[in-house]
Amino acid sequence: MQIHVLWGALRRRWYALVVTVLLAAAGTYLVVHAVGPTYRATGAVLLLPPETTLEQADPKQSNTNPFLALGSLSQVRDVTVRSVTSQATMAAMCLPQPDPAYAAMRAKLCNDDPAVKFQVGPDDTNSAPIVLITVDADTVSDAQVALRAMMDQVPAALTQLQGPMVLKPEAIITSTPLVTDARPEVVRKNQIRTGIVAGAGILGLGLLLLALLDHLLLTRQGRRPGEPSAGGTAEDGWWASGDDAASIDREAEALGQEVSTGWDTDQRQVEAVGRG
Numbered sequence: 001m002q003i004h005v006l007w008g009a010l011r012r013r014w015y016a017l018v019v020t021v022l023l024a025a026a027g028t029y030l031v032v033h034a035v036g037p038t039y040r041a042t043g044a045v046l047l048l049p050p051e052t053t054l055e056q057a058d059p060k061q062s063n064t065n066p067f068l069a070l071g072s073l074s075q076v077r078d079v080t081v082r083s084v085t086s087q088a089t090m091a092a093m094c095l096p097q098p099d100p101a102y103a104a105m106r107a108k109l110c111n112d113d114p115a116v117k118f119q120v121g122p123d124d125t126n127s128a129p130i131v132l133i134t135v136d137a138d139t140v141s142d143a144q145v146a147l148r149a150m151m152d153q154v155p156a157a158l159t160q161l162q163g164p165m166v167l168k169p170e171a172i173i174t175s176t177p178l179v180t181d182a183r184p185e186v187v188r189k190n191q192i193r194t195g196i197v198a199g200a201g202i203l204g205l206g207l208l209l210l211a212l213l214d215h216l217l218l219t220r221q222g223r224r225p226g227e228p229s230a231g232g233t234a235e236d237g238w239w240a241s242g243d244d245a246a247s248i249d250r251e252a253e254a255l256g257q258e259v260s261t262g263w264d265t266d267q268r269q270v271e272a273v274g275r276g
Helices: 003-012 014-035 051-055 066-086 088-092 100-109 140-165 189-220 242-276
Strands: 038-048 119-123 130-137 173-181 185-186
Touching: 003 014, 003 189, 014 189, 038 066, 038 140, 051 066, 051 173, 066 088, 066 119, 066 130, 088 140, 100 140, 130 140, 140 173
Parallel strands: none
Antiparallel strands: 038 130, 038 173, 038 185, 119 130
Protein backbone atom coordinates (compact mmCIF):
# COMPACT_ATOMS: atom_id res chain seq x y z
CA MET A 1 0.00 0.00 0.00
CA GLN A 2 1.30 3.44 -0.97
CA ILE A 3 1.95 5.94 1.79
CA HIS A 4 -0.14 8.72 0.29
CA VAL A 5 -3.11 6.36 -0.08
CA LEU A 6 -2.84 5.34 3.57
CA TRP A 7 -2.43 8.97 4.63
CA GLY A 8 -5.54 9.92 2.68
CA ALA A 9 -7.48 7.11 4.34
CA LEU A 10 -6.36 8.29 7.77
CA ARG A 11 -7.48 11.84 7.01
CA ARG A 12 -10.86 10.74 5.76
CA ARG A 13 -11.47 8.21 8.55
CA TRP A 14 -9.88 10.16 11.39
CA TYR A 15 -12.61 9.03 13.77
CA ALA A 16 -11.69 5.38 13.11
CA LEU A 17 -8.03 6.27 13.69
CA VAL A 18 -8.88 7.70 17.11
CA VAL A 19 -10.77 4.53 18.02
CA THR A 20 -7.85 2.38 16.84
CA VAL A 21 -5.33 4.30 18.95
CA LEU A 22 -7.58 4.06 22.01
CA LEU A 23 -8.01 0.31 21.50
CA ALA A 24 -4.25 -0.13 21.14
CA ALA A 25 -3.63 1.82 24.35
CA ALA A 26 -6.28 -0.15 26.23
CA GLY A 27 -4.94 -3.45 24.93
CA THR A 28 -1.40 -2.54 25.95
CA TYR A 29 -2.58 -1.60 29.43
CA LEU A 30 -4.50 -4.85 29.88
CA VAL A 31 -1.63 -7.01 28.61
CA VAL A 32 0.94 -5.28 30.82
CA HIS A 33 -1.20 -5.80 33.91
CA ALA A 34 -2.06 -9.37 32.93
CA VAL A 35 1.59 -10.34 32.45
CA GLY A 36 2.82 -8.59 35.58
CA PRO A 37 6.44 -8.09 36.65
CA THR A 38 8.89 -10.77 37.68
CA TYR A 39 10.93 -10.79 40.88
CA ARG A 40 14.64 -11.56 40.97
CA ALA A 41 16.47 -12.65 44.11
CA THR A 42 20.23 -13.13 44.26
CA GLY A 43 22.37 -14.92 46.82
CA ALA A 44 26.00 -16.00 47.11
CA VAL A 45 27.62 -18.93 48.93
CA LEU A 46 31.32 -18.89 49.83
CA LEU A 47 33.37 -22.09 49.91
CA LEU A 48 35.78 -22.41 52.84
CA PRO A 49 38.96 -24.50 52.86
CA PRO A 50 39.35 -27.35 55.36
CA GLU A 51 41.41 -27.02 58.51
CA THR A 52 44.15 -29.25 57.13
CA THR A 53 44.77 -26.78 54.31
CA LEU A 54 45.09 -23.95 56.81
CA GLU A 55 47.56 -25.93 58.91
CA GLN A 56 49.67 -26.71 55.86
CA ALA A 57 49.66 -23.05 54.85
CA ASP A 58 50.98 -21.92 58.26
CA PRO A 59 51.91 -24.76 60.64
CA LYS A 60 52.97 -22.35 63.37
CA GLN A 61 49.52 -20.78 63.62
CA SER A 62 46.77 -22.76 65.33
CA ASN A 63 44.04 -20.28 64.42
CA THR A 64 44.63 -19.36 60.78
CA ASN A 65 42.13 -17.14 58.97
CA PRO A 66 40.36 -19.26 56.29
CA PHE A 67 39.94 -16.22 54.05
CA LEU A 68 43.70 -16.26 53.47
CA ALA A 69 43.52 -19.63 51.71
CA LEU A 70 40.57 -19.18 49.37
CA GLY A 71 42.62 -19.27 46.18
CA SER A 72 42.89 -23.06 46.19
CA LEU A 73 39.14 -23.64 45.87
CA SER A 74 38.42 -22.35 42.36
CA GLN A 75 38.25 -25.83 40.85
CA VAL A 76 36.13 -27.07 43.74
CA ARG A 77 33.72 -24.19 43.10
CA ASP A 78 33.36 -25.18 39.43
CA VAL A 79 32.67 -28.80 40.38
CA THR A 80 30.12 -27.66 42.95
CA VAL A 81 28.34 -25.47 40.38
CA ARG A 82 28.14 -28.44 38.02
CA SER A 83 26.67 -30.60 40.77
CA VAL A 84 24.10 -27.99 41.83
CA THR A 85 22.86 -27.58 38.24
CA SER A 86 22.42 -31.32 37.68
CA GLN A 87 19.13 -33.16 37.28
CA ALA A 88 19.65 -34.74 40.68
CA THR A 89 19.45 -31.32 42.30
CA MET A 90 16.25 -30.53 40.39
CA ALA A 91 14.78 -33.83 41.56
CA ALA A 92 15.68 -32.93 45.15
CA MET A 93 14.05 -29.52 44.74
CA CYS A 94 10.86 -31.19 43.53
CA LEU A 95 10.48 -33.41 46.56
CA PRO A 96 7.38 -32.47 48.61
CA GLN A 97 7.85 -30.62 51.88
CA PRO A 98 5.31 -29.69 54.59
CA ASP A 99 5.98 -25.95 54.26
CA PRO A 100 2.98 -24.37 52.40
CA ALA A 101 5.18 -21.66 50.87
CA TYR A 102 7.59 -24.27 49.55
CA ALA A 103 4.70 -26.33 48.19
CA ALA A 104 3.42 -23.30 46.25
CA MET A 105 6.90 -22.62 44.85
CA ARG A 106 7.42 -26.29 44.02
CA ALA A 107 4.19 -26.39 41.98
CA LYS A 108 5.50 -23.57 39.77
CA LEU A 109 9.03 -24.97 39.51
CA CYS A 110 8.36 -28.61 38.74
CA ASN A 111 6.32 -28.51 35.52
CA ASP A 112 6.84 -28.32 31.78
CA ASP A 113 6.67 -24.51 31.73
CA PRO A 114 8.17 -23.42 35.06
CA ALA A 115 7.34 -19.98 36.40
CA VAL A 116 10.31 -20.23 38.78
CA LYS A 117 13.72 -20.25 37.09
CA PHE A 118 17.21 -20.15 38.53
CA GLN A 119 20.79 -19.68 37.37
CA VAL A 120 23.84 -20.98 39.22
CA GLY A 121 27.40 -20.02 38.33
CA PRO A 122 30.68 -18.60 39.59
CA ASP A 123 30.99 -14.97 40.55
CA ASP A 124 33.05 -13.59 37.68
CA THR A 125 33.64 -10.24 39.40
CA ASN A 126 36.40 -11.71 41.59
CA SER A 127 38.61 -14.79 41.98
CA ALA A 128 37.10 -15.98 45.27
CA PRO A 129 35.33 -19.38 45.32
CA ILE A 130 31.84 -17.89 45.35
CA VAL A 131 28.78 -19.68 43.97
CA LEU A 132 26.31 -17.08 42.68
CA ILE A 133 22.62 -18.03 42.58
CA THR A 134 19.90 -16.00 40.83
CA VAL A 135 16.20 -16.87 40.99
CA ASP A 136 13.39 -15.38 38.88
CA ALA A 137 9.76 -15.90 39.94
CA ASP A 138 6.38 -14.25 39.46
CA THR A 139 5.87 -13.57 43.19
CA VAL A 140 8.07 -12.26 45.99
CA SER A 141 7.41 -15.31 48.15
CA ASP A 142 8.35 -17.79 45.42
CA ALA A 143 11.60 -15.93 44.71
CA GLN A 144 12.63 -15.90 48.37
CA VAL A 145 11.70 -19.54 49.02
CA ALA A 146 13.41 -20.77 45.85
CA LEU A 147 16.58 -18.80 46.65
CA ARG A 148 16.84 -20.29 50.13
CA ALA A 149 16.26 -23.77 48.74
CA MET A 150 18.94 -23.35 46.07
CA MET A 151 21.46 -21.97 48.55
CA ASP A 152 20.86 -25.02 50.75
CA GLN A 153 21.79 -27.22 47.79
CA VAL A 154 25.40 -25.96 47.85
CA PRO A 155 26.39 -27.58 51.19
CA ALA A 156 24.32 -30.61 50.21
CA ALA A 157 26.33 -30.92 46.98
CA LEU A 158 29.62 -30.61 48.90
CA THR A 159 28.51 -33.37 51.27
CA GLN A 160 27.50 -35.60 48.37
CA LEU A 161 30.81 -35.03 46.56
CA GLN A 162 33.03 -35.62 49.58
CA GLY A 163 30.97 -38.35 51.26
CA PRO A 164 32.40 -41.32 49.30
CA MET A 165 35.96 -40.20 50.17
CA VAL A 166 35.52 -40.95 53.90
CA LEU A 167 37.41 -37.83 54.94
CA LYS A 168 38.14 -36.68 58.44
CA PRO A 169 36.02 -33.73 59.61
CA GLU A 170 39.03 -31.40 59.54
CA ALA A 171 39.65 -32.28 55.87
CA ILE A 172 36.17 -31.47 54.59
CA ILE A 173 35.50 -28.37 52.48
CA THR A 174 32.58 -26.39 53.86
CA SER A 175 30.50 -23.41 52.79
CA THR A 176 28.79 -20.42 54.32
CA PRO A 177 26.11 -18.03 53.00
CA LEU A 178 27.78 -14.79 51.96
CA VAL A 179 24.98 -12.44 50.86
CA THR A 180 21.24 -12.78 50.29
CA ASP A 181 18.77 -10.25 48.96
CA ALA A 182 16.43 -9.19 51.75
CA ARG A 183 13.79 -8.33 49.16
CA PRO A 184 13.73 -9.44 45.51
CA GLU A 185 14.27 -6.92 42.75
CA VAL A 186 11.30 -6.03 40.55
CA VAL A 187 12.04 -6.76 36.88
CA ARG A 188 9.67 -5.35 34.23
CA LYS A 189 11.63 -6.19 31.08
CA ASN A 190 9.36 -9.00 29.92
CA GLN A 191 6.27 -7.03 30.97
CA ILE A 192 7.26 -3.99 28.89
CA ARG A 193 8.31 -6.07 25.89
CA THR A 194 5.02 -7.97 25.85
CA GLY A 195 3.04 -4.73 26.16
CA ILE A 196 4.90 -3.14 23.24
CA VAL A 197 4.32 -6.18 21.03
CA ALA A 198 0.62 -6.26 21.91
CA GLY A 199 0.13 -2.53 21.33
CA ALA A 200 1.99 -2.58 18.02
CA GLY A 201 0.00 -5.60 16.85
CA ILE A 202 -3.35 -4.03 17.70
CA LEU A 203 -2.38 -0.72 16.09
CA GLY A 204 -1.08 -2.39 12.92
CA LEU A 205 -4.18 -4.54 12.55
CA GLY A 206 -6.41 -1.53 13.18
CA LEU A 207 -4.67 0.54 10.50
CA LEU A 208 -4.96 -2.33 8.03
CA LEU A 209 -8.68 -2.67 8.68
CA LEU A 210 -9.10 1.11 8.47
CA ALA A 211 -7.43 1.22 5.05
CA LEU A 212 -9.56 -1.70 3.86
CA LEU A 213 -12.74 -0.01 5.09
CA ASP A 214 -11.79 3.22 3.34
CA HIS A 215 -11.10 1.35 0.10
CA LEU A 216 -14.48 -0.40 0.22
CA LEU A 217 -16.36 2.84 0.89
CA LEU A 218 -14.59 4.67 -1.92
CA THR A 219 -15.17 1.79 -4.32
CA ARG A 220 -18.87 1.80 -3.48
CA GLN A 221 -18.96 5.54 -4.28
CA GLY A 222 -17.19 4.99 -7.60
CA ARG A 223 -13.90 6.62 -6.55
CA ARG A 224 -10.36 5.33 -6.39
CA PRO A 225 -8.33 5.64 -3.17
CA GLY A 226 -6.49 8.95 -3.20
CA GLU A 227 -8.88 10.55 -5.74
CA PRO A 228 -10.89 13.57 -4.46
CA SER A 229 -14.66 13.45 -4.70
CA ALA A 230 -16.32 15.36 -7.53
CA GLY A 231 -17.51 18.78 -6.44
CA GLY A 232 -15.68 18.53 -3.11
CA THR A 233 -18.25 16.71 -0.99
CA ALA A 234 -18.28 16.89 2.76
CA GLU A 235 -16.24 13.67 2.88
CA ASP A 236 -13.13 15.58 1.78
CA GLY A 237 -13.78 18.09 4.55
CA TRP A 238 -12.06 21.30 5.46
CA TRP A 239 -8.71 19.50 5.72
CA ALA A 240 -8.52 18.90 1.92
CA SER A 241 -5.12 19.90 0.52
CA GLY A 242 -4.52 22.77 -1.91
CA ASP A 243 -4.12 20.40 -4.86
CA ASP A 244 -7.49 18.80 -4.10
CA ALA A 245 -9.15 22.22 -3.91
CA ALA A 246 -7.61 23.31 -7.24
CA SER A 247 -8.79 20.09 -8.86
CA ILE A 248 -12.30 20.71 -7.58
CA ASP A 249 -12.24 24.26 -9.00
CA ARG A 250 -11.16 23.00 -12.41
CA GLU A 251 -13.92 20.40 -12.44
CA ALA A 252 -16.49 23.03 -11.50
CA GLU A 253 -15.24 25.39 -14.24
CA ALA A 254 -15.40 22.62 -16.85
CA LEU A 255 -18.90 21.72 -15.71
CA GLY A 256 -19.96 25.39 -16.04
CA GLN A 257 -18.58 25.57 -19.57
CA GLU A 258 -20.50 22.43 -20.55
CA VAL A 259 -23.72 23.88 -19.15
CA SER A 260 -23.14 27.20 -20.99
CA THR A 261 -22.42 25.43 -24.28
CA GLY A 262 -25.52 23.29 -23.95
CA TRP A 263 -27.64 26.39 -23.24
CA ASP A 264 -26.36 28.18 -26.37
CA THR A 265 -27.09 25.13 -28.51
CA ASP A 266 -30.63 24.86 -27.23
CA GLN A 267 -31.18 28.60 -27.81
CA ARG A 268 -30.08 28.37 -31.46
CA GLN A 269 -32.35 25.39 -32.04
CA VAL A 270 -35.33 27.34 -30.68
CA GLU A 271 -34.57 30.34 -32.94
CA ALA A 272 -34.31 28.05 -35.98
CA VAL A 273 -37.68 26.53 -35.26
CA GLY A 274 -39.21 30.01 -34.93
CA ARG A 275 -37.90 31.12 -38.30
CA GLY A 276 -39.20 27.90 -39.87
